[in-house]
Amino acid sequence: MSKILVIAEHLGGKLNSSTARAVSAAIAVKGEAIDVLVLADSADAIAAEAAKIDGVSRVLTVARAENAHPLAAVLAPQIAKAAAGYSHVFVPSTTFGKDVAPRVAALLGVAQVSDVMSVEAAHTFKRPIYAGNAIITVEADATHTVVATIRSASWPAATTGVNSAPVEALTVDAALPTHTRFVELKQGSSDRPDLQSASKVVSGGRGVGSKENFDIIFKFADKIGAGVGASRAAVDAGYVPSDLQVGQTGKIIAPELYMAIGISGAIQHLTGIKDAGTIVAINKDGEAPIFEVADFGLVGDLFKIIPELEAALN
Amino acid sequence: MKILVGYKRVVDYNVRIQVKPDGSGVVTDGVKLSANPFDDIALEEALRLREKGVAEEVIVVGIGPADLTAHLRNGLAMGANRAIHVVTGDAVQPLTAARVFLKLIEKEQPGLVILGKQAIDDDANQTGQMLAALWDRPQATFASKVEIADGKATVTREVDAGLEVIEAELPAVITTDLRLNEPRFIKLPDIMKAKSKPIDTIELGSLGVEANDQLKTTHYAAPAKRSKGVMVKDAAELVAALRQKGLL
Numbered sequence: 208m209s210k211i212l213v214i215a216e217h218l219g220g221k222l223n224s225s226t227a228r229a230v231s232a233a234i235a236v237k238g239e240a241i242d243v244l245v246l247a248d249s250a251d252a253i254a255a256e257a258a259k260i261d262g263v264s265r266v267l268t269v270a271r272a273e274n275a276h277p278l279a280a281v282l283a284p285q286i287a288k289a290a291a292g293y294s295h296v297f298v299p300s301t302t303f304g305k306d307v308a309p310r311v312a313a314l315l316g317v318a319q320v321s322d323v324m325s326v327e328a329a330h331t332f333k334r335p336i337y338a339g340n341a342i343i344t345v346e347a348d349a350t351h352t353v354v355a356t357i358r359s360a361s362w363p364a365a366t367t368g369v370n371s372a373p374v375e376a377l378t379v380d381a382a383l384p385t386h387t388r389f390v391e392l393k394q395g396s397s398d399r400p401d402l403q404s405a406s407k408v409v410s411g412g413r414g415v416g417s418k419e420n421f422d423i424i425f426k427f428a429d430k431i432g433a434g435v436g437a438s439r440a441a442v443d444a445g446y447v448p449s450d451l452q453v454g455q456t457g458k459i460i461a462p463e464l465y466m467a468i469g470i471s472g473a474i475q476h477l478t479g480i481k482d483a484g485t486i487v488a489i490n491k492d493g494e495a496p497i498f499e500v501a502d503f504g505l506v507g508d509l510f511k512i513i514p515e516l517e518a519a520l521n
Numbered sequence: 522m523k524i525l526v527g528y529k530r531v532v533d534y535n536v537r538i539q540v541k542p543d544g545s546g547v548v549t550d551g552v553k554l555s556a557n558p559f560d561d562i563a564l565e566e567a568l569r570l571r572e573k574g575v576a577e578e579v580i581v582v583g584i585g586p587a588d589l590t591a592h593l594r595n596g597l598a599m600g601a602n603r604a605i606h607v608v609t610g611d612a613v614q615p616l617t618a619a620r621v622f623l624k625l626i627e628k629e630q631p632g633l634v635i636l637g638k639q640a641i642d643d644d645a646n647q648t649g650q651m652l653a654a655l656w657d658r659p660q661a662t663f664a665s666k667v668e669i670a671d672g673k674a675t676v677t678r679e680v681d682a683g684l685e686v687i688e689a690e691l692p693a694v695i696t697t698d699l700r701l702n703e704p705r706f707i708k709l710p711d712i713m714k715a716k717s718k719p720i721d722t723i724e725l726g727s728l729g730v731e732a733n734d735q736l737k738t739t740h741y742a743a744p745a746k747r748s749k750g751v752m753v754k755d756a757a758e759l760v761a762a763l764r765q766k767g768l769l
């Protein structure tokens with residue numbers, strides 16, 4: 208029978224919703240146990256949140272000063288040790304998970320399945336390749352531990368409320384390297400909904416034209432309570448910081464409403480929004496490829512249309 | 522120091538990939554192949570470090586079939602000093618690629634290894650991290666800025682929460698993100714010069730790497746298509762439509 212270890216992602220003492228999504232994938236394996244592993248400098252609050260996720264059997268904590276920041280070189284040896292006895296190790300496919308999971312897989316000497324979209328059987332998964340232009344079915348060798356990253360946008364967060372799983376402190380005997388050190392995290396401070404969990408996202412592209420012009424995207428997003436995203440062209444041009452990039456090499460998101468404004472719809476961008484509920488495109492070029500995937504399209508100048516949308520909302 | 526650069530050939534990013542009707546693979550016959558964009562960025566960064574005097578030699582590495590030579594020549598034309606071609610007819614999974622790189626590291630003793638954060642065909646995003654684990658050295662993935670001084674790399678990483686800065690003692694593995702640099706274009710005289718640069722050819726089998734690929738791809742499918750929606754005539758109609766769906 209399968210036993211699954213889910214690695215918790217957290218920041219600033221709070222559990223990231225990607226963890227509950229990875230638990231959903233673990234539930235789909237239909238195993239006998241799902242344990243969540245929290246590696247942190249102080250783990251109690253995070254563990255308490257994880258214990259409420261329905262489907263979780265136990266929460267294991269490793270609280271050490273070295274775990275204050277998520278350095279893959281420091282976390283991976285601990286995860287590899289903790290993985291003993293588990294058939295699967297699931298990690299969210301966020302920059303955190305993408306960084307640490309392959310390092311764990313290599314320490315265990317096993318292959319990794321990246322970006323799991325669906326669980327077909329305990330060792331059979333679907334995942335995207337070629338920027339999502341093909342979906343492959345992959346079978347992992349059942350005699351080895353499966354290390355997999357879980358594509359957050361494909362999985363709803365497991366519910367919380369009914370569960371109260373036991374929390375146990377774990378001691379792992381792993382030598383931790385000191386060759387890699389955390390210096391700082393420069394966070395875009397924002398009261399807006401987080402791009403990866405927002406139910407509505409408004410994104411701007413090169414068509415917005417400048418950093419100053421991007422204010423109209425931010426204002427409109429605030430008006431409808433949306434998170435803000437951007438195309439790579441907009442990020443490269445310096446209109447917005449890189450953590451707003453949506454797409455193959457940025458964030459993969461699945462909001463209920465996605466509004467692409469001044470974005471042409473390159474395949475690398477579309478990869479990031481395939482799972483969005485409703486896509487709206489606003490573009491002055493009626494031939495733009497974004498209209499091929501949009502549920503609602505509106506051809507016109509964004510600088511004229513956005514004020515009109517705001518007026519129509521009042 | 523020497524810098525080892527991963528230089529993988531992939532289907533060009535402009536190609537719209539088609540899945541074969543029988544689900545046995547994707548159509549790759551006759552499609553344009555190019556360097557993985559992240560690997561061009563890796564090579565560019567290595568060349569800049571050499572130009573700054575931080576490194577003396579830049580070596581591009583390709584793992585793949587016999588006809589990879591022309592691709593590796595592009596890397597040489599861009600400016601690499603030499604190339605290593607690890608020859609194999611099989612598709613190589615990331616753990617095997619990492620084991621191959623480790624063998625080359627043992628031989629070449631580089632101070633830095635720069636790989637792409639992901640190859641845009643398989644989108645695995647694994648090789649650099651696996652290599653760093655096997656080598657027991659630091660990894661700095663998704664780099665958008667690299668500074669080398671005093672035997673360490675200070676790397677700015679593009680992470681979901683923003684930009685993270687870490688310090689890694691050398692030797693180390695760095696994987697590139699898109700904004701690290703803009704790769705240079707290859708000029709005609711460089712193509713001529715590249716013809717005389719050496720390419721070492723090594724059979725994968727002779728490296729003593731066990732290619733125990735544990736993943737089997739059993740089926741390829743086209744992604745679910747989104748159906749084309751409707752065009753609305755103005756902002757008021759759009760707001761009404763979204764309100765009706767309960768989205769606003």
Ligand SMILES: Cc1cc2nc3c(=O)[nH]c(=O)nc-3n(C[C@H](O)[C@H](O)[C@H](O)COP(=O)(O)OP(=O)(O)OC[C@H]3O[C@@H](n4cnc5c(N)ncnc54)[C@H](O)[C@@H]3O)c2cc1C
Binds near residue numbers: 457489
């Ligand atoms: C390896 C690789 C990875 C990549 N990863 C990503 C990724 O993760 N995410 C991503 O987004 N891209 C990615 N790209 C880039 C991608 O190929 C496109 O270049 C990019 O998405 C284009 O951004 P854009 O749509 O904003 O710009 P453009 O393609 O220039 O489109 C701008 C659009 O704005 C419209 N417009 C202009 N002015 C107005 C106006 N006043 N009103 C209304 N509309 C207007 C134009 O008609 C046009 O359609 C990647 C590329 C590569 C090679």
Ligand SMILES: Cc1cc2nc3c(=O)[nH]c(=O)nc-3n(C[C@H](O)[C@H](O)[C@H](O)COP(=O)(O)OP(=O)(O)OC[C@H]3O[C@@H](n4cnc5c(N)ncnc54)[C@H](O)[C@@H]3O)c2cc1C
Binds near residue numbers: 528612643
């Ligand atoms: C048509 C086709 C069919 C395939 N079928 C399968 C299959 O059945 N099963 C399967 O597991 N895989 C298959 N692959 C994937 C292929 O084997 C991948 O190259 C391999 O899995 C490595 O993944 P990646 O390059 O995405 O690794 P990543 O970890 O994304 O690569 C990161 C970086 O590592 C370096 N690197 C990786 N590989 C090489 C290389 N060969 N040469 C030089 N540098 C390299 C590069 O710097 C690259 O940017 C197939 C690929 C194609 C094109």
